[in-house]
Amino acid sequence: MSDRVNDSKNSGASRGAGSTGGTVLKIENLHVSFGEGETRARAVRGIDLEIHRGELHALVGESGSGKTVTSTCVLGLLPTPPAIIEAGSIYYKGHDHEGDLLQFSEDKRRRTRGREIAMVFQEPGKYLNPALRVGEQIMEMLRLHLGFRGEAAEQRALEILETVGLGGNRRVLRSFPHELSGGMKQRVMIAIAICCNPSLLIADEPTTALDVTLQMQILKLIMQLRHKFDMGILFISHDLAVVHDIADRVSVIYAGKIVESGSRDEIFNSPQHPYTRLLLASVPDAAKRGKKLVTISGKVPDAEHFPTGCAFHPRCPLAEKRCADEQPPAEKLDGSRSASCFCLGKEWPA
């Protein structure tokens, strides 16, 4: 994929870096685990992540790497127990609220969620109320958070549906979720998410269940919305091809830690961390026809048994002795990137 990222003329990354607004979210040193003793799973092990207004920040990583735990923690939806938030802070600055989300009262959290921090998930069917018309569900949010009533609420709901390409008539407004296709349901989810003009949108694999053509339309919609509403987006995905097409910034997560972070061009044009490099090389595409795919030996470790030192060292072709003993700290590199690895710049074995 990396050899095809030369369409920098409309790269949001180069323009995004300068034009983005202030910080909307700053996660610092977040540690989350599940269970205790033998079965203790350290799902998130010191994550740092910063998102600006108007920026689409992609968090990419394989299954079990801690993406959803991180995002549900930001939303305040992580049940504790079983989860234990061991350390860290999640600084948030939105319209009316500012401060460490982890210190917010439950009531303040509830008012923030939906109103200021909104979310879109992979399976809209699971999150929409099957017994309520789509219009009702949007108007409910408007009533609850913004005090809209009657005709004004309906008018506003129609406008929001228009924004996600479902406007024009009242048919969708009056439909029940089961009367809509998968793509329409996902757009309704997005409409509900953005109807209160949030500062931060968390999108966890929002297009994984959709066809490519529809996927592209939804992705474009999400990209446009971040500027229109000046919101930061945390976009969670395991799909590098999708991230390539839409992200401003990319953070790569492995075994509960961010191993590399940078602008979209930096990550795709010159990845630094061995894991990022291998991951990009292992994605199939037509240009690799007739060649064997690059593979990463072994498998993603599970949270109960993360290796010591750098968690990637057992699978890393560059690993040295100290990689097994010490955890590499995040190191600032040129440009806007950082990576955690003792072997950066080391020659790749043939």
Next chain:
Amino acid sequence: MSSMNIASSAGSARSFIEIDSLEKTFHARGAGARGKGGFKAVDNVSLDIERNSIFGLVGESGCGKTTLSRAVLFLDPPTGGEIRIDGIDMRTLSASRLRTFRKRIQIVFQDPNSSLNPKMSIENSIKEGLNNIKYAAGEPERRAKLDNRVDELLALVGITPGHKTRFPHEFSGGQKQRIVIARALSVEPDFLILDEPVSNLDVSIQAQIINLLLELKEKLSLTYLFISHDLNLVSYLSDKIAVMYKGQIVESGNTERIMAEPVHPYTKKLFSAIPGVTRIDEEQELVFHVDEPGYSEGLPEGYCFYPSELAEGEAQASPQMLEINDGHSVACFEA
């Protein structure tokens, strides 16, 4: 890999798999034989698959890919058309011969959990297939042969034979899919239908399975029908691609050709949406296509290909496949 570009065999030779005007109609429950029409999930599909090649089948969700593969296997027998494998018409086989013959075709699905019995060790799962065929169990030497064969199959897919007494839940998703592949290979098929075999797997594991499938294809001279919605993967893997839309094949041909010069409007639309090629241009106006289930019937406008000499108004009842180039066909209304 030498077989990546199979020269299109000169005319007369028969293809290994010949699917001819295949149809599968589902009738509404309780409607009986006299029920109205029914729903044609596979409509007049014809495909030729060469021996030892990979044939990619793509198309949006619900277009009929899985239904087509089940019909080819006679799991859900087709309601019309013919399937010939090695020149043998499946319909002419007696029930018992069909059962034996069907072993030559195996299918691997997306979710390995649905294919493995959770209460059975993987050894026994694999032996199940073996028992039915060659080695009727019994005497010790046969049992030893059986054990050897299980070890051989596991080694072939990169699973330590020593782990064969374990149960499915003790393996990762990628390992389970390897075991499913091993079991499919146990009956020595020559044709594998792979229906989204890696869609549930992590990128790094996906690459391992894909390499394994390519290796096995060479080693065992297998032929694959590979179904996926991942166009990057299909275009990497397939020698030929067929694009399916609402139960019909709208375009088929050599992968490179189709990628370079898609002709049918639906193929063009599909391939213009491949992720990972260019950044989405957000300045461009966003238009949502209206052909969504529940809100349209039949082929929406602009989705049939008309040769230039034919005015759009002159459309006939149903489009036919027309060969526009060597091995490259597209559905269009005949002039």
